[in-house]
Amino acid sequence: LGTTWNTLWTQVQPVLAQAAGDPSRFEGVQVLGVDEHIWHHRDPRRRGPKELTGMVDLTRGPHPTARLLDLVPGRSGSAYRDWLDERGEAFRKRVEIATLDPFQGYKNAIDDQLEDATCVLDAFHIVKLA
Structure with missing residues (x-):
């Protein structure tokens, strides 16, 4: 882009902060995905978590692709x-389908919090395990 990271970040960070603070991003979620993200390149002595849990809106229709809803520390x-x-x-009742990787902790959370949702293994992990 012909500029430094700091110059770019000063423009992007406020937009991301505003989006993260907007509760309307959780409206209309009917298909919810969860997976972990591991920052392999993170030096454990530096700040910030290495393991994150990410939630994605996989609902078809209102947006053309999956949307990252949130990242929280820990797996x-x-x-x-x-x-x-x-x-x-109200959010939990709207979720009809919950996708996950084959991690029992996520399955337990779905069973506890999304008892009316159909739980399915995500396509990536099905292919990977096959």
Whole structure:
């Protein structure tokens, strides 16, 4: 882009902060995906988490592709369960399908917080395991 990272970040960061603070991004989610992200290049002595849990809106129709809803520190069932709990009952009741990787912690969180949703293994992991 012909500029430095700091110059770019000063323009992008406020837009990201505003988007993260907008609760309307959680409206209309009917298909919810979860997966972990591991920052392999992160030096554990530096600040910030190395393991994250990411939630994605996979609902077809209102947007052309999947949308990242949130990233929370940690790769655990409790990180996902707490995130689902924070969204509130109205959000959880709208989720019809919950996709996940084959991690029992995420499955436990879905069973606990999304009891009416159909739980499915995501396509990437099905192909990978096959």
